Amino acid sequence: MVTVTGFKVVTPEDGDSYVRLLLEGDLEMILSEKSGQYYAHVKQCSVSCTFTEATASQMIGQKMVGSIIRQEVEPYEYEIDGEVLTLKHRWVYSNKSSEDLAIDDLVRETNGKLETA
Numbered sequence: 628m629v630t631v632t633g634f635k636v637v638t639p640e641d642g643d644s645y646v647r648l649l650l651e652g653d654l655e656m657i658l659s660e661k662s663g664q665y666y667a668h669v670k671q672c673s674v675s676c677t678f679t680e681a682t683a684s685q686m687i688g689q690k691m692v693g694s695i696i697r698q699e700v701e702p703y704e705y706e707i708d709g710e711v712l713t714l715k716h717r718w719v720y721s722n723k724s725s726e727d728l729a730i731d732d733l734v735r736e737t738n739g740k741l742e743t744a
Contacts, residue, residue, distance in 0.1 A: 628690050628694075629652050629690070629691050629693050629694065630688065630690050630691075631648050631650060631687055632650065632671075633648075634649060634686070634687070645675060646678050646679070646680060647675055648674050648676050648678075649671065649672075649673050650673065650691075651671050654668075654669055655667070655670070656668075670695035671695065671718065693721055693722045694720075696718070697717075698718070698719045700715065702715045
């Protein structure tokens with residue numbers, strides 16, 4: 628499941644502004660490679676919409692089927708806390724649930740031959 632957590636108005640260089648919904652995925656516990664301790668994490672992304680700001684504000688808190696997945700992209704630079712990183716992915720919304728994605732991965736791993744017991 629994903630949750631609408633907010634929205635932002637984007638104004639590109641051509642001047643036509645539009646609204647993007649801010650989405651968060653489910654809580655995940657991730658094991659830190661440095662400390663060996665777990666930390667809580669949620670994936671976040673945004674999606675374009677046709678809503679007005681008023682409608683977008685009413686969507687906050689809505690839950691939708693789907694998940695936020697990693698999508699490989701051309702490398703780009705990203706600055707965080709004064710450090711410039713080169714990233715090769717972004718997070719995007721998928722209308723498939725995490726369970727459906729896990730089944731898709733299993734089918735891919737078994738060369739398309741999913742066997743059930």
